[in-house]
Amino acid sequence: MATIQEQTADTSSPSSQPNNPLSRKLNKILDTRLDNDKEMLEALKALSSFFSENTLRNRRNLRGDVERRSLAINEDFIQAFQQVKEQLDSVYEDVKGMSECCQDMTTRLKAAKEQTHDLINQTTQLQTESQRLQMRAQVADAFLAKFQLKPEEVKILRGTRDGALHPDFFKALARVKQIHTDCKVLLRTNQQTAGLEIMESMALHQESAYERLYRWTQNECRALSNESPDISSQLCLGLEALQDRPVLFRYSLDEFGTARRTAIVRGFIDALTRGGPGGTPRPIELHSHDPLRYVGDMLAWLHQATASEKEHLQTLLKKCNNCSNEGTIQDILGHITEGVCRPFKVRVEQVVVAEPGPVLLYKLTNLLKFYEHTIGQLLSKDASLLGTLDEAHVLSSKMFFNSLNIHAARLLDKVELPPAELGPTGPLNQTLQLLKDVLSSHDSSVVSIDDRQKDFSKIMSSVIDPLIQMCSLSASKLTTVDMATYMINCLYTMQSALALFEYTDQRLEMLQAQIDAHIDTLISEQASHILHRVGLASTYGIVQQHQPKQGPLSSIPGMEPGTLKGAIAKFDSFLSTPDGYILQQCSLLQSTTVRETTRKRSMELIVSAYEELYTAITNPQNGYKDPQNLMPRTPEQVKHLLI
Amino acid sequence: MAAGPYNYSYIFKYIIIGDMGVGKSCLLHQFTEKKFMADCPHTIGVEFGTRIIEVSGQKIKLQIWDTAGQERFRAVTRSYYRGAAGALMVYDITRRSTYNHLSSWLTDARNLTNPNTVIFLIGNKSDLEAQRDVTYEEAKQFADENGLMFLECSAKTGENVEEAFLDTARKIYQNIQDGSLDLNAAESGVQHKPSAPRNAINTDQPANKEGCAC
Structure with a gap:
């Protein structure tokens, strides 16, 4: 670094102060703000690390040293980079390998992909198919569950060898029926073949099941021949199910009817001949000497038996909701009670034909009529028991009137003369x-x-x-x-x-x-008897027939005042004791009212006759002198005396 | 299978007797319909009603024959005593004459039924306390002397009606259990329902029932 800076300083100096290179250098050095120049400081610090001894040699060789160092460092750097490069190269190699590998794999994958494409397609298709099939399987299962019988149900329907019915038989039967009905829906869709086939197989199942049910019901019914039948609820269910097969239903009921018929015939004969436990109540036949009780007991027994049988039938058919139930019951009841008709009829006929006398016959007739009505409330009109009752009633009634008629004929055959006192005969x-x-x-x-x-x-x-x-x-x-x-x-x-x-x-x-009518006869007889007795009869006759043109009464023979006077005198004696003039027969009248009426009305007749006579005599035209003397009593007086 | 109302083990036949107007038909109606029939017409001959009751867990069907009290029907009604397991003899506590006739009814009942027939004396119209003409004690004594069961009832209010019918059934059932009532004999007035052989009754009977009731 330091080297670089020095170089930089070296290059800049000649341009700024060409005049004095040294001064420029110095100036430059002086201008240098060392503490601000971090690079310079760093360079110096680095220099101080190897410039340990400030010797001349060292100072002279400083540049060389630095350069050497720089060279060494560069060499190191190069070496290091050489390594890096080598490593990079190897990395490059690796990467290249990898790339190739990848390339290769990609190619392979591509190839594989191309290869598997069909397979995948196929798989997808298959999967879809499988889903569809699964769905179909479910549908089919559901279909089967709905439209097919389970094996155990088939077994139940087929039943056991001894003919007993499985308790679930009716459930299975109901299912068969349900399936059969559901098939109609199938037929309406486009599943007609299936519908038809299932229907057919269900129909077969149904047929065989109904047949078995019928056999079973028949057997059950046949067994109900003891006095009080045990009608199981299963039997009721059986009949309910059989309603779908009217013929079998009817046959089963007939079987029941026959069994019950036998039972009540036996019961009736037992009641007639054996009676209760230890003979109490006594057998009905023991009272055969008392026709009314004998027949009454039989009839009461029949009434009770009919009522009980009706209940049995109602129990049997309680589940059958057919509208014609009442009619069916009556029908079967008629059949059941038919059996007792003969034994009953024979006995009643015996009683009636034995001629127990009209009163008893009449009572019997009424009894029979009463029971015909009472039992008729339980049976239909055409039941043969009612027919028998009616026949018995008619027979008894005929016998009754017959005996009355015989009695009457005997009366007319042998007519007795009336007794002396003219009363009713024996x-x-x-x-x-x-x-x-x-x-x-x-x-x-x-x-x-x-x-x-x-x-x-x-x-x-x-x-x-x-x-x-x-x-x-x-x-x-x-x-x-x-x-x-x-x-x-x-x-x-x-x-x-x-x-x-x-x-x-x-x-x-x-x-x-x-x-x-007879009283009238008697009255007129009585009146004329009195008139005869007092001798006024002919006088009265003349007066009644007298016409004015015949001249006055007094001139007619038999109407002379003398004759009249004698008759009136007799009449007077009658007036004093009228009872002496009453016909002897009248006192034989048994009814006091009739007797009184006869007397009174005959007296009235007398009074009116007297009045007529009186009017005629006192009439001046008739030429009687002193009529008051001839007939001293006025009609009022006579009336007063007599009535 | 549910035991329907028709499934019963026995049928007991009852007869109701007593003077005219003591309320025989009303008692029957109260028992079978649980209603009071206010203007009940005279019974013509005989009528009958049924009801299923339960005694000691056994379902029993009562077949009750209600007879006419009028004298003119006496000949007809007599024929119905035959084969009754229970006889309910009714009098009216407000009319002494109906009580006085009891002995003749009792004679009939004893002569015409079998010896095991349970006779139950009922004093009806117990709701008319104000018009009472026969005391409870007197009737109770009569019942005791003659070995009858006795209750005063009211067909109008329904008081004790149920009890009278049920007590009679209990007594009959007890007679069967004791063996004093022979079911094998005809006209005992009791009919045994299970299809099991008739002599196999009593203890094994419920088992049988379960066995075949499915």
Whole structure:
């Protein structure tokens, strides 16, 4: 450094002060501000490191030394740089190698890339494909899950060899059905083939499952033949499922019906012949001597059995929500109860045909009718049990009227003569008693009012008409008065018997009319009897027929004042004791009312006859002298006396 | 599978008897419908109702036959005693005459049912305390003397109605457990439901039920 500075100083001096080089040098040195010149200081410091001894030699050789040093340093520098260069060269070599290597690799990579390009493409394609396929697999799985049965489900459907149903059978069956329905959606899309195939296979599964279910149901139903069937919920489910196959459903129900039918026939026979535990309650047949109780017990048993069977059916079909359920139940119930018809019918017929008498027959008829109605509430109208009940009822009713008619025919066959007191005869009283028994047993019956009314009129015409006929027949040989009295007595007895009952108004009216007719006869007989007794009969006849052109009454034969006077005297004695002139028959009238009416009305007749006579006699045109003396009593007086 | 309301182990047959107007039909209606029927018409012949109850964990179906109290139906109703497991004999606490007739009803019940039939005496209309004509003590004594179960009930308020029906069922069930009621015999008024053989009852019965109830 120092060298450089010196050189610089050397070169600058000649230009600035050419005059005195030394002075210039000195000046220059002096001008030099050493402390400001860091380079100078550095140079000096470096110089001081090797310029250790200030000798002459040293001073002379300073320049050389410096130069030498500089040379050495440069050499060192060169050497160092040589190394650096060499290293750089080696680095360069390395880098070059690396570069080549890279180049090579790049080339190779490029080649490789070119080579693998297809592969990658392929891979990508494959990957996409694989994704798609996976998706499809999922879809297919889902499809299968939705449209195919699981193996275990198939197994459940196929069932075991002993025919028992797996508890999940119905779930599997429901799935088959669901799949089958879902296939319809498939058919609407473009998956028709699959849809059809699946549908077909499901249909097959369904068919075999239904067949198995049907077999099982049939067996279960067949087993329900004990008194109280155990209807399992599985069986109910089975029937619910079978609803889709109406024929099988119906067959199963029929099977059930047949089993129950057998059961209730057995139950009925047991109740009839074996009775309860230890014989209490006693077997129904033990009461066969008491027809009403016998038939009543049977009917009550049938009623209860029908009600129970209906419940069993309702239990069985509780899950079936078919709209025609009620109809189905009634149908099957009709079938179930059909079995007991025969044993029941035979027994009832035996009872009825044994002719237990009209009253009992009538009670039986009503009982049967009552149960026909009661059991009819549970069954449909065409059930054969109802038919049997109806037949029994009709038979019993026929037998009843039959026995009434026989009774009536016997009455007419053997007509008794009226007794001396002209009262009702024994047969009449007996028949009326029978009628009373029949009609009063109606009270304890249970039949609707309409039916009762219809029955009543029929019963009455089959009893009362022949009775009246019988009375008329037996009265035919009597005198008018006797006949009237007898008829009144008989009709009155009938009337008072009927008056106790309902729905007899028409009959009573008719009887009353007949009685009235006979009373009229009796009254006129009574009146004419009195007139005859007092000798006024012919007089009255003449007065009634007298015409003014025949001349005054007093001139007509038989109307002479003398004759009249005698008759009036007799009439007077009648007035004093009118009871002595009453017909003997009238006192035989059993009804006091009728007796009183007859008396009163015949007296009225007498009074009016007297009045007519009186008017005629007191009429001056008739030429009686002193009519007051002839007929001293005015009609009012007579009326007052008699009525 | 859920046990539906129809699944029961026994059917008990009941009969309700007693004079006209004591409230037999109302008791039945209260029991089956849990409602009071204010103007109940006269029963014609017989009617019936059912309800499923539970006794000692067993479901029991009661089949209850309600008879007409009117005398004219007596011949008809008598036929229904046959095969009743329980007889509810009802009188009206406000009408002594209905109480006085009890002995005739009881005779009927004893003669026409089987010896194991449980007879339960019910004094109905206990809500009409003000019009009471028969004391509780008197009726209780009658019941005790005749070995009857006894409660006073009200079909109107429903008081004790449930108890009367259930107590009867409990007693019948107890008779079955004791073996005094023979289910094998016909017309015991009890029907046993499980499909297991009929003589295999009681203890093994619940197991059977589980076995086949799925």
